[in-house]
Amino acid sequence: xxxxxxxxxxxxxxxxxxxxxxxxxxxxxxxxxxxxxxxxxxxxxxxxxxxxxxxxxxxxxxxxxxxxxxxxxxxxxxxxxxxxxxxxxxxxxxxxxxxxxxxxxxxxxxxxxxxxxxxxxxxxxxxxxxxxxxxxxxxxxxxxxxxxxxxxxxxxxxxxxxxxxxxxxxxxxxxxxxxxxxxxxxxxxxxxxxxxxxxxxxxxxxxxxxxxxxxxxxxxxxxxxxxxxxxxxxxxxxxxxxxxxxxxxxxxxx
Numbered sequence: 383x384x385x386x387x388x389x390x391x392x393x394x395x396x397x398x399x400x401x402x403x404x405x406x407x408x409x410x411x412x413x414x415x416x417x418x419x420x421x422x423x424x425x426x427x428x429x430x431x432x433x434x435x436x437x438x439x440x441x442x443x444x445x446x447x448x449x450x451x452x453x454x455x456x457x458x459x460x461x462x463x464x465x466x467x468x469x470x471x472x473x474x475x476x477x478x479x480x481x482x483x484x485x486x487x488x489x490x491x492x493x494x495x496x497x498x499x500x501x502x503x504x505x506x507x508x509x510x511x512x513x514x515x516x517x518x519x520x521x522x523x524x525x526x527x528x529x530x531x532x533x534x535x536x537x538x539x540x541x542x543x544x545x546x547x548x549x550x551x552x553x554x555x556x557x558x559x560x561x562x563x564x565x566x567x568x569x570x571x572x573x574x575x576x577x578x579x580x581x582x583x584x585x586x587x588x589x590x591x592x593x594x595x596x597x598x599x600x601x602x603x604x605x606x607x608x609x610x611x612x613x614x615x616x617x618x619x620x621x622x623x624x625x626x627x628x629x630x631x632x633x634x635x636x
Contacts, residue, residue, distance in 0.1 A: 389474070389615060390415035393466045395458065397449045397509065398479030400427035402578035403528060406604035407476055410612050412440030416474065419443045419462045421454075449479030450501030455508045459516065472520075474615060475513040477506050477550075478528045486541030495542065502546035503553070510557050510568075518564045524615055525561075527554040528607075529572045531627055535636035544636075547572075558624055567622040569614050574629030576602045599632035 394411045398404035400422035412418045412435045422428045425446040432444040445461050447454030462472050480502045483490050510525060517523030532540050533547025551570050558568035575595050595601065607628055614623040 388415045389612075392416040392473040393419065393462065393471050394474035394476065395419045395421070395462055395472065395513070396476045396478060397421045397458075399431055400424045403573065403576060403604045403607045404476070404478040405431050406608035407478065407611055408442075409435060409438075409440075410605070410608040411474070411476075411615075412442060413438065414612055414616075417441040417443075417466070419445060419458070419465065421445050421447050421449060421458050421479070423448050448501075448505075449509065450497070450505035452505070452508045455505060455512060458509075459512045463516070472513065472516050472523065474524045474526070475509065476526045476528070476611065477509050477513075479505065480528065480546075482540060483543045484540060486538060490542040498543065499546055499549075502543075503549045506550050507553050510553060514557055514561050514566065517566045518561055521565045522619070523566045525554075525557065525566065525568045526611055526615070527551075527568065527570050529554070529570050531572050531574045531629060531636050534572060534627070537636045555624070558622075562622070565619070567619075567624075569623055570625045571607065571611060571614075572625070572627045573607050574602060574627070574633045576604055576607060578604055595633075597632070598630050598634075601630050601633075602628065 389411055394416040396404050396408040396418060399408045399420035408418050408420045408431060420428060420431060428444045428446055432442045435442040443465050445458050447458055481498055483494055483498050513525050527550060529551045530547040532544035533551045536544050554568055554570040610626060610628050
């Protein structure tokens, strides 16, 4: 049943959809009626998410790939446009895939710097560009870019990672200025501390992270970010929430 919060008739791409914020967003948008195209490197986990969406009656296409590889980004758009009814349809793109890295300029592992920027910045920019090109032609669409509060307020725990989110936030605003006159909305979503597998992959431990955030109280689950994304997508077309921060209530900084 279509409601004011529904996305029936929309096609949405979500990258990094095998876990965390990406998974929660894909499931939420599918539950709101969107046909979702999900991408992640881990094929088995991606297919599990696709199966979950299908069982609940959603329409889903899983496209395994690396969001940091331009050729995989191109394939993702090609598969999406071919899959949609009548072809050429892409209404929503959630640029979510990314990775973290514990430490700042002095403390982070420099052997991981290039890989981090490849997916967090270069890959994100490639997807934003391709999505923007499609949506400008159609004179409508939503591009939602997942940044971070540490991309606005630097953190001593993740300074180098934060620099990549500074960059992606600048790209989101630059894109918004290019496409807004064509009816395309761009939104930057900046989560605070969200509990997921992100922390372990980034190298955060109880010593370098857990103790510091314990004072924040109840931390966010990925669903809180997915709900925020659904909300901004269902606003009237002439209303663009260009930036939103979603923090745990007890998180004073960053």
